[in-house]
Amino acid sequence: MKALVFAEQRDGKIKKTAFENVSLVKKLGMDFECAVIGDAVDAIELGKYGAAKVVHYKSAKLANYTPDGYAAVLADAMAKQGADVLVMGATSMGKDLGPRVAAKLNASMATDCTHIEMDGGDLKIVRPMYAGKVLATIKLTSAKKVVTVRPNVYAAEENPASAAVEEVASDVDFKTVVAEIVAGAKGKLDVTEADIVVSGGRGLKGPENWHLIEDLAAQLGAANGASRAAVDAGWRPHDEQVGQTGKTVSPSLYVAVGISGAIQHLAGMSSSKYIVAINKDPEAPIFKVADYGIVADLFEVVPRMIEELKNRN
Amino acid sequence: MNIAVCIKQVPDTETKVKISDDKKSIAEGDINFILNPYDEFGVEEALKLADGGEVTIISLGPDRVTSAIRSALAMGAHKAIHIKSDAVPADPGATADALVAVLKEGNYDLIFTGKQAIDDDHTQMASLLGEKLGIPAVNVVVKLEVSGGKVRAEREIEGAHEVVECPTPCVISAQRGLNEPRYASLKGIMAAKKIQIEAKDVNPGPNQLQIVEYNYPPQKSAGKIVGDSADAVPELIRLLNEEAKVI
Numbered sequence: 001m002k003a004l005v006f007a008e009q010r011d012g013k014i015k016k017t018a019f020e021n022v023s024l025v026k027k028l029g030m031d032f033e034c035a036v037i038g039d040a041v042d043a044i045e046l047g048k049y050g051a052a053k054v055v056h057y058k059s060a061k062l063a064n065y066t067p068d069g070y071a072a073v074l075a076d077a078m079a080k081q082g083a084d085v086l087v088m089g090a091t092s093m094g095k096d097l098g099p100r101v102a103a104k105l106n107a108s109m110a111t112d113c114t115h116i117e118m119d120g121g122d123l124k125i126v127r128p129m130y131a132g133k134v135l136a137t138i139k140l141t142s143a144k145k146v147v148t149v150r151p152n153v154y155a156a157e158e159n160p161a162s163a164a165v166e167e168v169a170s171d172v173d174f175k176t177v178v179a180e181i182v183a184g185a186k187g188k189l190d191v192t193e194a195d196i197v198v199s200g201g202r203g204l205k206g207p208e209n210w211h212l213i214e215d216l217a218a219q220l221g222a223a224n225g226a227s228r229a230a231v232d233a234g235w236r237p238h239d240e241q242v243g244q245t246g247k248t249v250s251p252s253l254y255v256a257v258g259i260s261g262a263i264q265h266l267a268g269m270s271s272s273k274y275i276v277a278i279n280k281d282p283e284a285p286i287f288k289v290a291d292y293g294i295v296a297d298l299f300e301v302v303p304r305m306i307e308e309l310k311n312r313n
Numbered sequence: 314m315n316i317a318v319c320i321k322q323v324p325d326t327e328t329k330v331k332i333s334d335d336k337k338s339i340a341e342g343d344i345n346f347i348l349n350p351y352d353e354f355g356v357e358e359a360l361k362l363a364d365g366g367e368v369t370i371i372s373l374g375p376d377r378v379t380s381a382i383r384s385a386l387a388m389g390a391h392k393a394i395h396i397k398s399d400a401v402p403a404d405p406g407a408t409a410d411a412l413v414a415v416l417k418e419g420n421y422d423l424i425f426t427g428k429q430a431i432d433d434d435h436t437q438m439a440s441l442l443g444e445k446l447g448i449p450a451v452n453v454v455v456k457l458e459v460s461g462g463k464v465r466a467e468r469e470i471e472g473a474h475e476v477v478e479c480p481t482p483c484v485i486s487a488q489r490g491l492n493e494p495r496y497a498s499l500k501g502i503m504a505a506k507k508i509q510i511e512a513k514d515v516n517p518g519p520n521q522l523q524i525v526e527y528n529y530p531p532q533k534s535a536g537k538i539v540g541d542s543a544d545a546v547p548e549l550i551r552l553l554n555e556e557a558k559v560i
Contacts, residue, residue: 065475067440068449092470096452099405099437103444108404108521111435124525129433133330134339135528136433138403142521176449176479179465183473190471196559220560238489239469244326244431245350245489253559264326270533274557276549282538291536292552300543308550309560 001121003032004083005051006074008093009041010065016193017089019156021149022049025087026159028118032087034163035077037070037170039063047163049156054163055081057170064181065093069174071100078105078144080168085123090148091192098146107144114153114250114271123147131244131267151193152250189223191242196253199225199242199269203258203279203298207235212302213257219309225249225269227259243268258298261286278302314366314422314459314481316359318390319412319442320352321401322374322381323432336526348381351427353494354487356385359425361492362459367391369419373411373517374401379510386505387497393510403522405433409441410518416446421482423464428453428486439486449479455490 003025007018014036025032026049034054036043040063043056057073074097078086086101088094090112102109114135115126122139125147129136140147191197198220200213217224226236228243242249244264254272259265261277261284269275270289277290278298287293294301324330324344331340348356359368370385372378373396382393396411416424424446429436436452443450449464455474456467462481467474469488497505539545539552553560 067443067451071444092453092468092475095436096440096450099440100444100450102406102437103409103441108406109435109437110522111437127434128530129527130324130330131431131434132530134332135530137525137528139523139525140521141523176451176477179476179478181470181473181475182467188472193471241489248434253553253557263329270530274553274559275533275536276553287538288535289533291533291557292549293536293538294543294545294549295538295541296543296545301546304543304546305550308546312550 001030001085001123002083003030003085003087004078004081005032005034006086006088007034007036007043007046008089008091009036009038012038012041014042014045015089015091016156017091017151018046019049020151020154021087021089022046022051023157023159024116024149024154026050028116033081033083035074035081037062037073043165044163047161048158050159050161051163052161054165056165056167058167059170062170064178066174066176066178067096067100068176069172070097071104072172072174073170074101075104085145085147088148090150094148098148102146105144106142107146108140108142109146110138110140111148112150113147114150116147116149128248128271131248131264132271133267150250152195191223191225191240191249192247194223195251196220196222197225197242197249197251198222198255198257199227199259200230200257201227201259202229204230210235215306216255216302219306219313222255227265228262256286256290257302259286260284261289314363315420316363316366316423316425317369317371317416317419317421318352318355318359318385318425319438320356320370320372320381320385321349321427321430322346322372322378323349323430326431332527332529336528337524339527346377346380348384349427349430351429351487351489354489354491355425355427355485356388356390357492357494358457358487359423360389362423369394371412371415372396373398373408375399382510383505384497386508387502388495389501393508395510395512396515397512398517402517402520403524404520405435405437406441407517407520409438409445411515412442413445414515415513416442423459423481424484426484426486428488439484443484448482448484450484450486451477451479452486453488454485455488457485457491
């Protein structure tokens with residue numbers, strides 16, 4: 001079974017999730033090539049992780065993402081590069097694009113996979129459902145397959161190869177255009193992409209105390225998250241919400257501050273590699289999933305953490 | 314405008330999901346079913362944009378899904394189609410084929426879905442419908458303007474918003490933030506009861522997603538309580554650095 005790893009780029013830079021997926025297919029021992037779509041793209045980077053063959057579908061029109069344009073190119077790329085399974089990141093782009101390509105190829109698709117292994121000549125795939133309350137082990141029985149892999153689950157492992165990049169001029173028609181990208185708060189890191197997430201909940205008592213979360217996150221180089229309670233109360237924007245009706249995250253470190261750990265929150269973060277809980281209620285369910293806990297007033301603990309980390313940095 | 318909203322009935326978020334003994338399905342016994350929360354944003358947006366046109370609710374599933382359909386009708390939708398099926402197929406592509414067959418019979422300017430169903434989390438439907446109908450789809454939309462056959466939609470991406478332009482007809486998947494869904498009034502609930510839900514038998518497409526088994530995630534064993542005051546902070550930081558090696 002041959003894989004095509006779609007290497008997502010924004011502003012010409014390949015995203016980390018592409019390197020993770022190259023490492024994944026190498027680990028599975030699959031024959032693979034990469035596909036890049038865009039104008040000027042730093043495609044050679046893929047070689048660092050072991051990609052030997054990259055086809056860059058090049059067009060000024062395709063510098064920015066367009067779902068129908070990219071889908072048409074990728075469906076053709078699957079045929080041209082002779083691949084059976086298309087692998088991409090379960091990012092905003094991957095989730096938007098994957099089903100379109102799948103529909104073009106009469107393929108079935110597995111979204112947001114957290115584990116993939118070879119089973120005979122077949123892929124055995126694990127993907128969370130109910131925001132992680134259940135793990136479904138599935139197989140895609142269609143001839144062509146599409147899988148999106150959750151970012152941060154597989155490590156991007158450097159494994160230098162000399163990548164041969166073939167440029168193919170691409171010309172497709174499309175109806176959907178990205179007119180502009182409105183950046184959020186400057187340099188804001190998204191919870192789904194961050195290696196460390198610091199989240200706050202009802203225990204913060206109000207938005208006026210959120211500087212504690214922001215300062216702690218800044219010391220750790222982390223993204224800010226929030227519980228549903230904090231978002232429903234209007235303290236934080238919904239794009240920070242972690243949980244079943246928010247975002248599902250798998251960072252290396254998740255710090256839950258003043259979050260009790262409602263079932264719908266736990267569903268969204270319990271696959272984090274390490275979890276720290278700070279809560280004054282020793283019975284809070286968050287301690288059941290935490291690797292390290294401090295049972296104390298967050299208004300004393302968090303300032304101390306910020307101070308200690310500052311001294312360390 | 315005539316607008317369709319494809320909705321799904323799902324277990325509410327407080328539900329403790331139980332896997333059946335054969336590990337091949339989810340036990341439905343104690344589940345409290347609701348209208349998928351993201352679909353509510355789609356229904357609300359459709360009602361706001363219809364402007365004299367009709368809003369049609371479409372849902373596939375067993376008889377119980379009519380209660381989710383009634384919830385959407387109670388918000389003010391005008392018509393409903395129930396695609397009867399003993400179960401929702403494991404493969405969203407199969408469900409999409411059935412929805413597409415029904416959507417093609419209507420003349421819809423816009424089609425809404427929620428950004429994802431909170432049960433199976435496939436996050437595929439809007440793009441599948443768009444591709445299968447040969448029209449654009451914009452996902453995870455938090456702001457929408459429609460005029461003169463043109464759509465300008467803002468969608469959430471990592472740490473930013475993407476402003477997408479496309480012509481109608483198109484498919485929009487709704488994200489929280491798009492609007493504030495109305496509560497159904499008593500009058501709306503009573504009116505919804507009088508609306509005849511049109512039942513249809515449509516064969517779903519081929520199921521190409523095989524469930525091998527369902528499992529619960531590995532239970533994390535409760536970890537270490539490092540301390541009960543701020544004095545535990547240096548030790549916590551040492552553990553994160555030396556034991557977990559994450560900072």
